[in-house]
Amino acid sequence: MSISPEKEKAIAERMTRLGISEDDLRETFVRSSGPGGQNVNKTSTCVHLVHLPSGLFVKCQQDRSQTVNRLLARRLLLDRIERLKTGQISAEKARTEKIRRQKRRRSKRAQEKTLELKHRQSEKKKLRGKIGGEDS
Missing domain, CATH: 3.30.160.20 (Double Stranded RNA Binding Domain)
Structure with a gap:
């Protein structure tokens, strides 16, 4: 050929x-x-x-x-x-590295920290409820 x-x-x-x-x-x-x-x-x-x-x-x-x-x-x-x-290679490497970081599993410590923040936020929201009782 x-x-x-x-x-x-x-x-x-x-x-x-x-x-x-x-x-x-x-x-x-x-x-x-x-x-x-x-x-x-x-x-x-x-x-x-x-x-x-x-x-x-x-x-x-x-x-x-x-x-x-x-x-x-x-x-x-x-x-x-x-x-x-x-210089496209460095941009491509940065993009693939970002995707890899996103897909990587979070550490136990990071998971616990996220859960703690979520619990705190839910506690704050509970405090925003009605103050008075049911008998208005």
């Missing part, structure tokens, strides 16, 4: 725009796993791509073709580098 020259050109333009050269990348090929039969078992179609200056890496085995996986790996790596340069 071949890749269109337009896609290759787009990747090359994006790499130059981000200031990344082919020398900055280390590309290795390993055997894929999963569906694909004999082709996957015999050939090294999984692409492991490392950006040496930043240390970022991606592993791509989405397709049975090594050439397609090479393009997809480059695209994924460029996405990550772009997010790193624009």
